[in-house]
Amino acid sequence: MKVGIGFDVHPLKKGIPLYLGGVKIPSDRGLKGHSDGDALLHAVIDALLGAAGKGDKGKYFPDTDPALKGISSVKLLAETMRITKAKVVNIDCIMFAEKPRLSKYYGKIQAKLAALLKLKKTAVSVKATRPEGLGLAGSGIGCFCACLIK
Numbered sequence: 001m002k003v004g005i006g007f008d009v010h011p012l013k014k015g016i017p018l019y020l021g022g023v024k025i026p027s028d029r030g031l032k033g034h035s036d037g038d039a040l041l042h043a044v045i046d047a048l049l050g051a052a053g054k055g056d057k058g059k060y061f062p063d064t065d066p067a068l069k070g071i072s073s074v075k076l077l078a079e080t081m082r083i084t085k086a087k088v089v090n091i092d093c094i095m096f097a098e099k100p101r102l103s104k105y106y107g108k109i110q111a112k113l114a115a116l117l118k119l120k121k122t123a124v125s126v127k128a129t130r131p132e133g134l135g136l137a138g139s140g141i142g143c144f145c146a147c148l149i150k
């Protein structure tokens with residue numbers, strides 16, 4: 001068994017779609033990034049790579065690669081699973097956002113992550129917390145993921 005941890009944060013920008021965990025969340029602002037900005041999937045990817053001892057996502061998916069511009073992070077996760085060849089046991093995720101309120105999307109995100117990682121929903125934990133105005137995520141959304149692989 002090996003454990004990994006991943007963290008990512010992206011800034012929110014008006015007028016672009018918001019993706020978290022591969023789920024499109026209704027919002028007037030989305031996460032800006034070289035890919036689709038899905039900070040939760042990026043945290044999952046880094047946790048998987050970390051557990052497998054394969055470095056970080058910048059090694060495989062550099063934000064200077066024009067081929068990755070606007071790419072769905074679902075594809076990056078699929079490629080990560082191919083790279084690590086890891087059997088994931090479970091993941092635990094925390095999203096860190098002042099806005100929007102994310103609690104009503106836990107179920108959808110959990111189901112999507114379970115499908116992407118070929119896990120039962122009981123092996124996927126999704127939760128969120130607000131930084132209480134302290135600005136810890138700035139005007140963005142930060143995400144953490146811990147995962148166990150075997």
Ligand code: MG
Nearest residue numbers: 008033039042
């Ligand atoms: Mg990222």
